[in-house]
Amino acid sequence: MAKEELKIGEISKPRFEFRSFGQCFCEAHKRMARLSVPVPEKVWERESDEIYIISSKNDINNTKIRDGKMDIKTYVQTVDGLEQWNPLMKGEFPIKKEVLENEVFPAFMVEMPALDKDEYTFDEFIAMVKACPFLAAVRVHKQRFGYMVNDTICEVGNVLINGAKVVTINSESTEVDDIKKTIADCGLEGVENINYLQAIKRVIGMSDKELAN
Numbered sequence: 119m120a121k122e123e124l125k126i127g128e129i130s131k132p133r134f135e136f137r138s139f140g141q142c143f144c145e146a147h148k149r150m151a152r153l154s155v156p157v158p159e160k161v162w163e164r165e166s167d168e169i170y171i172i173s174s175k176n177d178i179n180n181t182k183i184r185d186g187k188m189d190i191k192t193y194v195q196t197v198d199g200l201e202q203w204n205p206l207m208k209g210e211f212p213i214k215k216e217v218l219e220n221e222v223f224p225a226f227m228v229e230m231p232a233l234d235k236d237e238y239t240f241d242e243f244i245a246m247v248k249a250c251p252f253l254a255a256v257r258v259h260k261q262r263f264g265y266m267v268n269d270t271i272c273e274v275g276n277v278l279i280n281g282a283k284v285v286t287i288n289s290e291s292t293e294v295d296d297i298k299k300t301i302a303d304c305g306l307e308g309v310e311n312i313n314y315l316q317a318i319k320r321v322i323g324m325s326d327k328e329l330a331n
Contacts, residue, residue, distance in 0.1 A: 134200040136297050137288035138309045139277070139317040140331035146287055146304045147274045153303055154265035154272065161264030171226065171247055172254045172318055179206060179225040180315050182258075186211050186240060190225050198294050199311055211240040218243075228252045256280055256318050268300045269293070279321040284329060286317070 171181040178193040180203065192206040207221045215233050223230050231246050238246075247253045259278040266272060270291040277284050289300040301307055310330050319325040 131292055132194065132202055132204045133290040133292050134197060134202045134294050134297060135288060135290040136200055136301055136311050137286060137313060138311060138330045139284050139286050140329045141285060142331060143274065143285055143287040146306050149304045150265050150267055150272055150274065153267045157264050157266050164262045166260050168258045170256045170258055170314065170318055172256055172315065172324060173226040173228060174252045174324055175227040177315060180313065181225060198298065200294055200297055201313060212237040213243060226253060254322060256322060267303065268296045270296045270300045272300065279318055282321050284317065284321065
C-alpha cells in the first residue's frame, strides 16, 4: 500500500508522534531546519492561545479549547515508542448539557457535577472545572515553527504553560519508520517521548517527573 502524502497544516488520517519537552533543543532544531524541505509560508511561524483541561484521573484523553471550540483526542496505541491518538469529540460553546454528560466529563474520568441548565457558556464550564479538585484549566500559549523532514510533519515550539516557558520538538506521520529516521537524523535518539498532557502535569506539579532537560 502506498504511503499517504502528508501535507503540513492539513488534516490526515491519525498519525503517530514523537514529541519531547525541555529547556533547549537548539542542536536538534538546527538540524531539523537544515534538513527540512520548503514548507508553506502559513506554517513558517504560528501562534495560538489554548486552554488544556488536565485531569489527575486520566492520561488517555487530551482536551484543549482554542477559539471557543473544544477538541478531545483519545490515546489509541503505542508502536515502537510512538503514540497514536484519534479524535474523540469536537464541540463549541455554549455547550449542551448532554455533551457534557455523555462525552466531556466521562473523558475526564471524574464525578459528574450537578447540571441544571440545558447549555453552558465557556465561563460556566471553566468554573465547573475549577470547582473540581481533580481538574485544572491550564493556559498554554504556543509559538510554533513548522518543518518537513523525511516526509514527517515537524515543529519546534516555544510554549508558555501558565507563564512557565518550555520548548517542544516533534515529528509526526502515519509512517513509524519515517519518524524514527527523523529522530535519528535530528540527533534525538534516547530523548524521552511525552505528550502535552504529561508535560503540563509536570510543569504544574500534578506529576513529580522532570522534563527532558
